[in-house]
Amino acid sequence: MKGVAEEESYGILDNLKDAAVVFDMEGRILFANQIVENYGFRREEFIGTNLLEYIPAEFKSQVLEDMKKLKEGHSVEREIRVITPKGERWVEYKGSPLEGMGKNGNILVIIRDVHERKSKEDELRMLYEFTHKISSILELDELLKLTYEELKKVLDFDTYSVGLVDKKENVVRIEFSMERGRRLQKRSYKISPETSLSSWVVYHGKPLLIDSLEERIDNLPAKVHVIGGETQSFLAVPLFFRNEVIGLINIQSFKSRAYGERELRILETLSRPLAMAIGNALLYRELEEKIKKVRVERERYRTILENLIVGIVVIHNGKIIYANKLMEDALGYRTQDVMGESFLKFVHPEMREYVLENYTRRMMGLPAPRNYIIKLMDSKGHVKWAQLSTSIVDWEGTQAELVSLQDITHLKEMERRLMALVKVFRDIKMARSKEEVYEMAVNALFRVLNFSYAAVGVVEGEKIIMRKSIGYEEPDIQVLDLYGGRGVVAWVARNRRPYYVPDVQKEPLYISTGQVTRCEYATPIIVDDRVFGVLDVEREKPNSITQEERDLVDMLAEHVAVALVGLERQEELQKAKNFQELMVHILSHDLKNPLAVSSGYVEMLREEYSEEYVDGIHRALRESFNIIEKVRLFSRLGSGRIREERKNISLKERIESIGALILKKYENVKLLINMEEINIEGYPILDEVFLNIIDNAFKYGATRVSVDASEDSSVVEIRIADNGPGIPDDMKEKIFEPFERLSSQTGSGLGLAIVKMIVELHQGKVWVEDNDPQGSVFVIQLLKSMKR
Numbered sequence: 001m002k003g004v005a006e007e008e009s010y011g012i013l014d015n016l017k018d019a020a021v022v023f024d025m026e027g028r029i030l031f032a033n034q035i036v037e038n039y040g041f042r043r044e045e046f047i048g049t050n051l052l053e054y055i056p057a058e059f060k061s062q063v064l065e066d067m068k069k070l071k072e073g074h075s076v077e078r079e080i081r082v083i084t085p086k087g088e089r090w091v092e093y094k095g096s097p098l099e100g101m102g103k104n105g106n107i108l109v110i111i112r113d114v115h116e117r118k119s120k121e122d123e124l125r126m127l128y129e130f131t132h133k134i135s136s137i138l139e140l141d142e143l144l145k146l147t148y149e150e151l152k153k154v155l156d157f158d159t160y161s162v163g164l165v166d167k168k169e170n171v172v173r174i175e176f177s178m179e180r181g182r183r184l185q186k187r188s189y190k191i192s193p194e195t196s197l198s199s200w201v202v203y204h205g206k207p208l209l210i211d212s213l214e215e216r217i218d219n220l221p222a223k224v225h226v227i228g229g230e231t232q233s234f235l236a237v238p239l240f241f242r243n244e245v246i247g248l249i250n251i252q253s254f255k256s257r258a259y260g261e262r263e264l265r266i267l268e269t270l271s272r273p274l275a276m277a278i279g280n281a282l283l284y285r286e287l288e289e290k291i292k293k294v295r296v297e298r299e300r301y302r303t304i305l306e307n308l309i310v311g312i313v314v315i316h317n318g319k320i321i322y323a324n325k326l327m328e329d330a331l332g333y334r335t336q337d338v339m340g341e342s343f344l345k346f347v348h349p350e351m352r353e354y355v356l357e358n359y360t361r362r363m364m365g366l367p368a369p370r371n372y373i374i375k376l377m378d379s380k381g382h383v384k385w386a387q388l389s390t391s392i393v394d395w396e397g398t399q400a401e402l403v404s405l406q407d408i409t410h411l412k413e414m415e416r417r418l419m420a421l422v423k424v425f426r427d428i429k430m431a432r433s434k435e436e437v438y439e440m441a442v443n444a445l446f447r448v449l450n451f452s453y454a455a456v457g458v459v460e461g462e463k464i465i466m467r468k469s470i471g472y473e474e475p476d477i478q479v480l481d482l483y484g485g486r487g488v489v490a491w492v493a494r495n496r497r498p499y500y501v502p503d504v505q506k507e508p509l510y511i512s513t514g515q516v517t518r519c520e521y522a523t524p525i526i527v528d529d530r531v532f533g534v535l536d537v538e539r540e541k542p543n544s545i546t547q548e549e550r551d552l553v554d555m556l557a558e559h560v561a562v563a564l565v566g567l568e569r570q571e572e573l574q575k576a577k578n579f580q581e582l583m584v585h586i587l588s589h590d591l592k593n594p595l596a597v598s599s600g601y602v603e604m605l606r607e608e609y610s611e612e613y614v615d616g617i618h619r620a621l622r623e624s625f626n627i628i629e630k631v632r633l634f635s636r637l638g639s640g641r642i643r644e645e646r647k648n649i650s651l652k653e654r655i656e657s658i659g660a661l662i663l664k665k666y667e668n669v670k671l672l673i674n675m676e677e678i679n680i681e682g683y684p685i686l687d688e689v690f691l692n693i694i695d696n697a698f699k700y701g702a703t704r705v706s707v708d709a710s711e712d713s714s715v716v717e718i719r720i721a722d723n724g725p726g727i728p729d730d731m732k733e734k735i736f737e738p739f740e741r742l743s744s745q746t747g748s749g750l751g752l753a754i755v756k757m758i759v760e761l762h763q764g765k766v767w768v769e770d771n772d773p774q775g776s777v778f779v780i781q782l783l784k785s786m787k788r
């Protein structure tokens, strides 16, 4: 029996949507389900290897620590990267010892791919970092070089270039171009749709992604100019500044198919702050050029400085001699209060010493950092963060230090929130119930992201139930119609897309509840196309939810979804474990009955021979056989191991022959089959459906069963009605679940679960209704021909 239980019980893991791996204490893999193939492993080759092979060095000690805990009988969970044939991927694993299943010493881990969301966290963090690093640099060349270095950290490329539009000449000039650490020559292309790929991007103001130049050679939008090595993958996005295309950023790889949607998304995201910085640097360059040509009069000089989108201060002898408007706005001082003051006055006390030292060293011509993050204080004493960059300029005849400052307070704040949220994400995964997940989510929205109101709505049938909310004292609407037409939350659940309402008073979808809300954002909680519900956040000021905040809410929604699926899977697994226990139970316990009966007959046979005893043995053995068959069938169905040929099935003929078979078992019963000839496409195993339902009817006390069938162009409906005891409402769905029975005495409780699985295998539906005046009607709907 061990062999059967072993194979069949692991077979249950094949039902899971996550990868499941069973290994021994040494890490040798004993079993892996089909899902491991999604990671690029061949299942047969994977089994038998040691799991430590797949752990990168930096995670080895953590994994070994977990193995130790598992040996001691504890459960573990962790996020790590693993080595797969498709490259390293972030996964999350949950491991537990398999004792409960009678297999001492083995370990089961369930592994989920979390690469996408981990990468998103990384990308966001990188975006913040990138933005503050580059945003205050005024020298174009320096800016482009730094961008190159920062980009190298996140994207893989052989060639990097930035082109700028020259409107006068109507060309795009490749300003900066590096190939494997070597600068390439500058070059220009006429701006037209076909002169070059760069021209195409600038001309259309659209990104261009070519995964394989070789394969698409006959189908390229524009001419390709080979400058350095042989490019295979090409990705470029336009740079927009004040709604105009000012240039493009482009990366190329010598490898085919190096770029896809992910790289495009990253480059597009980074292109926004980059375009701002470049636009700014171009303004500054204009200024420098003018200074070189003529001594620019004071006013011209200042006009340009006022136009820059960074704060500018000019310092001479430690005193501020100029500050632009932006600087004043950021710090909340008026010009007259700033002029002539020591610049140190605006630096946070913690940093004064450091800043002064840097300044002094620079003034003395000694090396000192020119770009760094500085902590300032505004006129109200609040902390402000700025990215600072300095250069020496000729200011009205004397040398002065020009400092550009980009206010990054909100970036710092976003970073802080992201970090706080990442902690929440971790906690959410540990939640033990859905309620707890909802609670954590709304709390995070309220406390970390500071929304005035946050709620989570859960889709249940055609309704959305608001399960948890925080913020307003008066409760908001509690139940919504999913298909009710109006309501932002319902719209989001229906369309599976986020929806931002800058001003609810101008939003026809919005249902007013007399709240003070003016601005709302709702995003779906969605996994694999299934909408669990919606996260909804609100604020009292119109248009007060930023894009960055919306991104964070989306991330939270993803984590909530993952946690909810996790909880469901855990339940499934728990059930799966119960399956195993119950299967062993049925095999050992339920089989004892008929076996005991037959051994009784054998004893009696020893005393005297009788046909009756032989019949008894025969009946008992047949029942044992039936039980084993049901368990096997159930297990095979569960692991998707039914591989029969589809056939043309005559329903009338099958039901009649099954009916005849069943009638042999029962006395004084009637079976009426009222149906025309109906043919459908299906698997022969469909017999089990009719067999189980008709047999159950008589088994549970009916004396009369009728079978009716009707059809339309695509669906067949079969109704099997009996006059038995009927099934109470609260059991009508449950009886289709394995091991659910009305009374614990008879049967295995598997029959209807098998029925349901087979009907679903045929893409059909089955349910039970009350019969009039008594009994039940089992209704089966099947497609005449299955969708593939």
Ligand code: ADP
Pocket: 692, 696, 697, 698, 700, 722, 724, 725, 726, 727, 735, 740, 741, 742, 743, 746, 747, 748, 749, 750, 751, 752, 753, 776
């Ligand atoms: P089993 O018959 O092996 O217990 P099933 O899954 O076939 O398992 O049925 C589940 C339960 O549903 C049965 O135990 C019985 O209590 C109830 N049931 C099934 N069919 C009928 C019926 N026609 N009338 C009344 N009760 C039924």
